[in-house]
Amino acid sequence: MKAVSKSFFPLFLITALAALSGCNGQGASPQATGEVGDQRQDAPPSVQTPTPSTDNQATTTGVPTPDPVPSPVAVIDPPPTIDPTPTVSPTPTLGASCVSSDPNHQCIGLKMVSYENTAGETVLSLDQAKTVIQGVNDLWKVCDIAFQIDEYVSVDPTQSGLLYGTGASSDTTKIRQTYSNNTTFLVVATGPWNLNYIAWTQLPGAGPYGVVVDADYSDKPVTVGHEIGHYMGLDDLRSSLGNIMYYIVYDTDTAITTSQCSTSRSTNLNYWKAMMRQ
């Protein structure tokens, strides 16, 4: 698991033209957080060494801010104990379940968060979320890894003091603190950023964890599948066009090697046991 626990350097990914170096290992200090950033496909080809360190909030290593606790509603009036609500309801699976009897199969639960704009329109509908995860599963099935949506929420980010669009790209730690939990992978689709970056993902090693992705890319299976690859400890690849972890995410970047399968699967066992469903 060495490859996983180390290498906290920001990487960038460009999704289109033969742009260059999205990846920036050099500027990263050893103390950098394990956050990997990815660039949009139409990034200018001259982006040589962006300064990702600005997005690596040093505060990540501080004491995590607890999720805002909803102010307790007056408890003066306890509900009559006559009909106890059955609390048996297990976490509902939204969309297809990936649970299997195959002991080798890895099934991971996801929490999908979709931001709403001021008009109340959500950036990634539940149907879109199901579709994109279906696409992600098609990519990762070669590793016998699959994902299911355990929770989907559409939220007004401003109610949690979060920014909807561009600002979300530099607020990733707070976003993760707000929406992450210890039992699911987190994927947050924010409003559009209109920046070169399209997504940030925290590598295993230091939380809070989660994929934070620009709305314009949140429905793209290769983008989401790539970010989840980071979640499972994979780094960007700079010379393997066609691989899912290629730093430029083309729709045709779908290959996953045996070695990447092996890394991902052992990362899941070592870090994400609580996220795995059986």
Ligand SMILES: [Zn+2]
């Ligand atoms: Zn990447």
